[in-house]
Amino acid sequence: MKMKLKILALVAAVAATVLLIAAPASASGVRTGFGFNATGISGVDATGVVTLTGGGAYNNSGVGFAKSGGGFRCTADVALGPLGGCLAGEGVRWDTAGLLRSTSFRCIAGETLQTATTGRDTVVLLADFYRAGDGNDESFTAQMIVSDTDIDPATLGVQNVWIQGVGCASAIVNFSS
Numbered sequence: 001m002k003m004k005l006k007i008l009a010l011v012a013a014v015a016a017t018v019l020l021i022a023a024p025a026s027a028s029g030v031r032t033g034f035g036f037n038a039t040g041i042s043g044v045d046a047t048g049v050v051t052l053t054g055g056g057a058y059n060n061s062g063v064g065f066a067k068s069g070g071g072f073r074c075t076a077d078v079a080l081g082p083l084g085g086c087l088a089g090e091g092v093r094w095d096t097a098g099l100l101r102s103t104s105f106r107c108i109a110g111e112t113l114q115t116a117t118t119g120r121d122t123v124v125l126l127a128d129f130y131r132a133g134d135g136n137d138e139s140f141t142a143q144m145i146v147s148d149t150d151i152d153p154a155t156l157g158v159q160n161v162w163i164q165g166v167g168c169a170s171a172i173v174n175f176s177s
Contacts, residue, residue, distance in 0.1 A: 030059075030060050030061075030120075030177050031057050031058070031059060031060070031177070032057065032058055032059075032060040032120060032123070032175055032176065032177050033055070033056070033057045033175070033176045033177075034055050034056065034057070034058075034068070034123060034146060034148075034173070034174065034175045034176075035054070035055030035173070035174050036052075036053065036054065036055060036146050036160075036161060036171045036172060036173040036174070037053045037171060037172045038051065038052045038053070038160075038161040038169045038170070038171030038172075039051045039075075039169065039171075040075075040169050041161060041162075041163050041166050041167055041168065041169040042076075042166060042167045042168075042169070043107050043108045043109070043155075043166070043167025043168055044080075044081065044106060044107070044108065044109050044165055044166055044167040045078055045079055045080040045081055045084075045109075045165060045166060045167070046109070047076060047077055047078065047079045048074070048076060048077065048078030048079060048080070048081070048083065048086075048165075048166050048167075049074070049075045049076035049078075049166075050072060050073065050074055050075065050078065050083065050086075050091070050163055050166050051071075051072065051073045051075055052070065052071075052072045052094070052144070052161060052163065052171075053070045053071045053072075054068060054069055054070015054071065054072075054094065055068060055070060056068020056069060056096065058099050058118070058123050058125075059099070060118065060119055060120050060123075060177070061118075064099065065099065066096045066098070066099035066123065066125060067096060068095070068096045068123075068125065069093060069094055069095035069096060070093065070094060071091075071092065071093055071094070072091045072092070072093065072094045072129055073089070073090070073091040073092075074086040074087060074088055074089070074090050074091050075088060075089075076088050078165070078166060080165055081142070081164060081165015081166060082140055082141060082142035082143075082164050082165045083129065083140045083142055083163065083164075083165055083166055084165065085140075086129075086131070086139070086140065090131045090132070091129065091130075091131055092130050092131060092132050093129075093130050094127045094128060094129045094130065095127065095128055095130075096125055096126070096127060096128075097125075097126040097127055097128045097138075097141055098125070098126040099118065099123070099124070099125060099126075100118065100124040100125060100126055100143065101117065101118055101124070102115055102116060102117040102118065102124055103115070103116055103124050103143050103145065103164075105143075105145060105151070105162050105164070105168075107151075107152040107155050107159050107162065107167055107168035108155060108167065108168075111152075111154075111155075114151070114152060116145045116147065116151050116162070120175070120177065121147060121148035121149055121175050122145065122146070122147040122148070122149070122151070123145070123146050123147075124143065124144075124145050125143065125144050125145075125146075126141065126142075126143055126144075127141070127142060127143070127144050128140070128141050129141070129142065142163055142164040142165060142166075143163075143164040144161070144162060144163050144164065145161065145162040146160070146161055146171070146173060147160045147161070147173065148160065148173050148174070148175045151168070152168055155168070157170055158170045160173050161173070
């Protein structure tokens with residue numbers, strides 16, 4: 001009988017410990033999934049145009065994890081910024097280097113800087129971009145934004161994807177929690 005009470009007390013202690021550990025983890029944010037397809041990303045570098053697709057999941061509190069990736073292609077030479085040197089036709093894939101809480105951005109050269117913040121319907125990432133032939137060594141690293149809403153209402157049309165140094169574009173975007 002004493003052995004059964006000890007086992008029952010041990011099980012209760014383990015259950016209480018699991019609940020105490022799990023509560024702060026679940027309070028830190030909800031995992032959000034996203035997917036998108038963007039063509040014609042441009043505006044900051046008058047010559048550069050990029051196509052970007054992908055998706056993944058992240059902790060929408062802006063801290064913690066992000067696991068995402070997809071494909072990318074420079075459709076016109078990018079001369080400036082973090083993707084400077086990416087020639088038309090180059091580009092294979094991208095993946096997440098880190099989740100950012102926020103970033104400053106502009107869709108068009110000379111435009112006033114704006115801010116995007118990671119949340120339920122927007123993710124701000126630091127991403128590694130790879131060209132064929134570079135193997136697992138990233139060719140470029142740049143910030144990017146994917147949003148379910150227009151991140152630049154002052155610019156004509158919907159701008160919901162941005163790549164640092166390249167610009168913005170309208171994309172098919174889906175977020176889910």
